[in-house]
Amino acid sequence: xxxxxxxxxxxPLDAPRLVRAQGVTAPLGFRAAGIAAGIxxxxxxxxxxxxNEGPEYAAAGVFTRNQVQAAPVxxxxxxxxxxxxxxxxxxxxxxNACTGPGGFQDxxxxxxxxxxxxxxxxxxxxxxxxxxxxxxxxxDRLPMDRVLAGVTEIVHEMGGGLSGGxxxxxxxxxxxxxxxxxxxxxxxxxxxxGMAKGAGMLAPSLxxxxxxxxxxxxxxxxxxxxxxxxxxxxxxxRLDVDGSCSTNDTVLLLSSGASQIPVEQADLDAAVLxxxxxxxxxxxxxxxxxxxxxxxxxxxxxxxxxxxxxxxTVARDSLVKTALFGSxxxxxxxxxxxxxxxxxxxxxxISVSFNGTPVCEGGCGVAGAREVxxxxxxxxxxxxxxxxxASASIRTTDLSHAYVEENSAYSS
Amino acid sequence: xxxxxxxxxxxPLDAPRLVRAQGVTAPLGFRAAGIAAGIxxxxxxxxxxxxNEGPEYAAAGVFTRNQVQAAPVxxxxxxxxxxxxxxxxxxxxxxNACTGPGGFQDxxxxxxxxxxxxxxxxxxxxxxxxxxxxxxxxxDRLPMDRVLAGVTEIVHEMGGGLSGGxxxxxxxxxxxxxxxxxxxxxxxxxxxxGMAKGAGMLAPSLxxxxxxxxxxxxxxxxxxxxxxxxxxxxxxxRLDVDGSCSTNDTVLLLSSGASQIPVEQADLDAAVLxxxxxxxxxxxxxxxxxxxxxxxxxxxxxxxxxxxxxxxTVARDSLVKTALFGSxxxxxxxxxxxxxxxxxxxxxxISVSFNGTPVCEGGCGVAGAREVxxxxxxxxxxxxxxxxxASASIRTTDLSHAYVEENSAYSS
Numbered sequence: 001x002x003x004x005x006x007x008x009x010x011x012p013l014d015a016p017r018l019v020r021a022q023g024v025t026a027p028l029g030f031r032a033a034g035i036a037a038g039i040x041x042x043x044x045x046x047x048x049x050x051x052n053e054g055p056e057y058a059a060a061g062v063f064t065r066n067q068v069q070a071a072p073v074x075x076x077x078x079x080x081x082x083x084x085x086x087x088x089x090x091x092x093x094x095x096n097a098c099t100g101p102g103g104f105q106d107x108x109x110x111x112x113x114x115x116x117x118x119x120x121x122x123x124x125x126x127x128x129x130x131x132x133x134x135x136x137x138x139x140d141r142l143p144m145d146r147v148l149a150g151v152t153e154i155v156h157e158m159g160g161g162l163s164g165g166x167x168x169x170x171x172x173x174x175x176x177x178x179x180x181x182x183x184x185x186x187x188x189x190x191x192x193x194g195m196a197k198g199a200g201m202l203a204p205s206l207x208x209x210x211x212x213x214x215x216x217x218x219x220x221x222x223x224x225x226x227x228x229x230x231x232x233x234x235x236x237x238r239l240d241v242d243g244s245c246s247t248n249d250t251v252l253l254l255s256s257g258a259s260q261i262p263v264e265q266a267d268l269d270a271a272v273l274x275x276x277x278x279x280x281x282x283x284x285x286x287x288x289x290x291x292x293x294x295x296x297x298x299x300x301x302x303x304x305x306x307x308x309x310x311x312x313t314v315a316r317d318s319l320v321k322t323a324l325f326g327s328x329x330x331x332x333x334x335x336x337x338x339x340x341x342x343x344x345x346x347x348x349x350i351s352v353s354f355n356g357t358p359v360c361e362g363g364c365g366v367a368g369a370r371e372v373x374x375x376x377x378x379x380x381x382x383x384x385x386x387x388x389x390a391s392a393s394i395r396t397t398d399l400s401h402a403y404v405e406e407n408s409a410y411s412s
Numbered sequence: 413x414x415x416x417x418x419x420x421x422x423x424p425l426d427a428p429r430l431v432r433a434q435g436v437t438a439p440l441g442f443r444a445a446g447i448a449a450g451i452x453x454x455x456x457x458x459x460x461x462x463x464n465e466g467p468e469y470a471a472a473g474v475f476t477r478n479q480v481q482a483a484p485v486x487x488x489x490x491x492x493x494x495x496x497x498x499x500x501x502x503x504x505x506x507x508n509a510c511t512g513p514g515g516f517q518d519x520x521x522x523x524x525x526x527x528x529x530x531x532x533x534x535x536x537x538x539x540x541x542x543x544x545x546x547x548x549x550x551x552d553r554l555p556m557d558r559v560l561a562g563v564t565e566i567v568h569e570m571g572g573g574l575s576g577g578x579x580x581x582x583x584x585x586x587x588x589x590x591x592x593x594x595x596x597x598x599x600x601x602x603x604x605x606g607m608a609k610g611a612g613m614l615a616p617s618l619x620x621x622x623x624x625x626x627x628x629x630x631x632x633x634x635x636x637x638x639x640x641x642x643x644x645x646x647x648x649x650r651l652d653v654d655g656s657c658s659t660n661d662t663v664l665l666l667s668s669g670a671s672q673i674p675v676e677q678a679d680l681d682a683a684v685l686x687x688x689x690x691x692x693x694x695x696x697x698x699x700x701x702x703x704x705x706x707x708x709x710x711x712x713x714x715x716x717x718x719x720x721x722x723x724x725t726v727a728r729d730s731l732v733k734t735a736l737f738g739s740x741x742x743x744x745x746x747x748x749x750x751x752x753x754x755x756x757x758x759x760x761x762i763s764v765s766f767n768g769t770p771v772c773e774g775g776c777g778v779a780g781a782r783e784v785x786x787x788x789x790x791x792x793x794x795x796x797x798x799x800x801x802a803s804a805s806i807r808t809t810d811l812s813h814a815y816v817e818e819n820s821a822y823s824s
Contacts, residue, residue, distance in 0.1 A: 066752055067752075067753075068747050068750065068751030068757075068762075069751075097744065098772065098775055100760075100776040138748060139772070139777040140777065247748050318730070323820065325820045330549075332507070332550025336478060336550060336658060338479075338480065339478040339479040339481075339659065363512065364515075365510060365552065369551070399730075401813055401816050401817075403730075404737065404811060408740065
């Protein structure tokens, strides 16, 4: 697969091609828009719409595992039980979480308003076909007069071209510094596009992760669900900025079927995975206060779950993260973190390398370990547990002054 | 119980009295010393000895739960299986963790040297009666020439007075800014003393927690073990600076029996708990980079374990900790953290207060919640789960720029 920021119109494809200049409107049959509805005090764009023109409307979603779930998560999970969506409305500037029955009514009213506006625009739509996503501060009610006025306006803003997708990707940003989009053009003739915002695992807290994926492949809701669960498990689920889990995380996949090309499950799986993987890399690169992009690769585990658990434990360890912020090859902290993981390990079998240089073998330090150069922006930590054949990687970031600064005065 | 920095010699006690100017040498039958043996490059004090003159030598210990355990932890756990100790030797300036069989031999050699020096000094002692504790950077071998020379010297430095205990408390410091000591004088005539170093739960990573407690009560090893486990479960186990768990954490309790006063288990439990509780408060107040002292009190839980788990999850949440560093009453982050705890909760039953002011009732925000003043150094977070009668409190700290600074360049 090749990665490029442009795709040459009409050029024959002999391999899947991934581009970052396109997002949810890259597949046929989707329109999108992003506007400033006045939800954010700053006046920045804060309302986005993704609209599926059909002819098919299959959809799937995965949501936060936090037990405290925002109203839009409760709503969208419910409407997705039909396996069908015509539109997704997303707002930044407020999470609508911990807002009680009134907050849920706000979400419901937003979906009703989108359905009504789309129906007036010429596409008969029910509220139950509209998913809602929100991101921003937890605990405040949304300014519903602005949200509802924005909904009417945004339906008229839906462009047919790629720019609508880019506008939508901008409108869902909170602490993101750049919009995140990716699209994959498959040689078989179908396409997958996506946009995302946030800065962490499928489950960051401040920076809720929202992601909308689209495809014009002819696929059932079950096919979409299977592809989405596989892809998120291997990508967004293996990001971990701070171990904090949001009340609002949502990843949706909609299919228009507009390419009229039936797709094998394996091809769909691979395409959705490739787009999610690229969006995940963009999220981690823009994570809050990041100065280092870190991959914790765990090998030699008894099971893949064990490898994920060890990787996540190390990725969440504040002492490991501050050391890497300081470019300090303090491998002992990695060992201490591994020893905290709730899986069986043998300390005397553990080996660790930093950027390919061994720093610990059989649980003991290697000569020169303190001199490894970690001054670059990318750090590869490899941990071999020496017990089995399973492996997994977790992407994370350092713990920097900028992280503390950005998160110390968010609501006030 | 009264707390005072002085105790009037000979004054009758009608209630247990806690003092902070005394530590391990407050009980009868103990000597201690602290010296600079050259283990730390800075030349600061780095070797401490606590010596039990008897006539009894019962002892108990609790150790880190990390699966990666330092050589001194492996050694001390082993010798404590006898329930008997004559001495504890402690060094700062190196953790002797992840140092392999050579590191274990170093610990063994240290214990042998202490036993030999004490025997030469006139008290026949075996290495199996000497516990060893180490703290500092993980992964490096100790400079054994300096350690062994220091052992010979320190035995001759043992003072009979209180100052030896204070010297020992100084010598075990790493990133601590002040030594931590406490002693309890019981009206029944027995005493409990202790010293501690570190900055976190029974299990911080950088700042290994070491604690040596002494008593002159007549008590069996089983009595000491019971009192120690109860006290640590309620104090050091409920500190949580960064969720990181050390390879070296050790808490020891030695009894000389020198008061010749037999003690009821309940009285011993209460006395050991009081000293541990005071040392725990001193540890959290001096935790790395702390600008806020935070108590997370969880009530209304189904079980005490649930309350501890919820409190610990909130105490470890980087987004909660950075918000409190910024004096930001961002209660939504508390709700999001509670929702991540692996216990059953009902989001609509949760209430939260900051410093006694309600900020969330029934899972929703309370008017004025964003205006709560958290600018002081002490913050009380109270979480009522609304499900049962069990409760527990966790002490923690904020996540500050100083924490990042102090931990970003420790080994290099």
